[in-house]
Amino acid sequence: MPDAHTETRTASEVAELLDRLRRASHALQFVHGLNPAQWEALRFLGRANRYSRSPSTLAEYLGTTKGTASQTLRALETKGYVERCRDCADRRGVSVELTAKGRELLLVDPMLGIERAVEALPRECGEHLAKGLAVVLGKIRGSCRQGAFGVCERCRHLVAEGVGQTTLCGLTGEPLSKEDAKLLCVNFGECAEARATGSPAAAS
Amino acid sequence: MPDAHTETRTASEVAELLDRLRRASHALQFVHGLNPAQWEALRFLGRANRYSRSPSTLAEYLGTTKGTASQTLRALETKGYVERCRDCADRRGVSVELTAKGRELLLVDPMLGIERAVEALPRECGEHLAKGLAVVLGKIRGSCRQGAFGVCERCRHLVAEGVGQTTLCGLTGEPLSKEDAKLLCVNFGECAEARATGSPAAAS
DNA sequence: GACTTTTGATTTCGAGTCGATACATTACGG
DNA sequence: CCGTAATGTATCGACTCGAAATCAAAAGTC
8 A cells, every 4th residue: 555655755745845935935035125034024014903013923923032023123113114112002012013115015025926826826726725734834833933813804703793794803892894804813713613614624 | 706806815825824834834943952944954965965965055955045055064063963074076065964963863853743744634635735835836936046956766867777777867977776866966857757747656 | 009029021132143245265178 | 377167165244042131011018
């Protein structure tokens, strides 16, 4: 039975491909005067909801340390792509926002090249890719410092109200606009239902 | 009708997953006193054939600069995981070899965790993943500094001799042992035939 | 309520590393 | 020989990590 054998070969092949893709995208991100960490921070800020735009949240998302995240943000601030101001509610916290210049820079994000490459794939192929990657990521998340994150739309804390018009976050009790619900949140909680409707292979 | 829409969503999802996986594996590789670059170099040296174990080849593989590769190797040498000696043939060159200690360290490579995660996937899923990743990687290779690389077994320069027993490299004219043919080589050339037989039915 | 302690978030600091550039050494071609 | 190309190394500024320090809020304590 060459089954297990083939399996192992595929696994190490995938691991290698991931590794190479990782380095490739690393090398791709030394453009426009930013480095990979700075691009990642910029992207994150462009997609994070208001509960998640802080240095420590960024650190959690990036799987890095708070010190590094702080300095990355400072570099971006010096370059004029973000602004930091002390949070009004809790003055320990810092709220980080993209500037107009920062938003503009996101339009030439080098990672868009990868996105385009994925778009060029047959649709089914892209979906398989997404699914496989999600599973792998889920499996190793425990062993690294990265947090879960996810969009409110698929979060188990989401509460619908009225005729599917108004929604709010069950944790904070605050209402969420449609755009808000598409943003990343630290407090994301996996929704069992989403898995089920995702595809018929959730039960273990 | 939301076809194009779904497609784009999948694409950006995949791009994000790749990004996060990249970050996760970055964080995973701060163990045993090495950093990600050093692990990558160690892995490469464990899989590179004799034409490819040099600082500049390492730089090409990693998509980094020669200077960085040189420093990474120096760090590994200081820690006793590799040895450097001047190449006898071309005295500009340096030949880098893993020490026994280096080989041992590879047994606890943190990236093996990802491999195991992939192994746990359904077989078909893993293959889809491999295929998709390979295509994406191929598409973006042009835009970054990374070289092609590949194993001699599937290189177009490979020449078979006798009854499928002895093989040799068409570029150097030197014979290749079975183990040699499984190693990575800088001079790898894509073989059209290999693509065609694509599926794992090469030697049915 | 005012003071101390604890908790939490962020920044600062030192050692080590990275990418870019400049430099040294060796090979190769006329 | 001399110039050019290829290979590695050294240096510099910027960055990363991890730990310790700073600062603000919350929780005890009197």
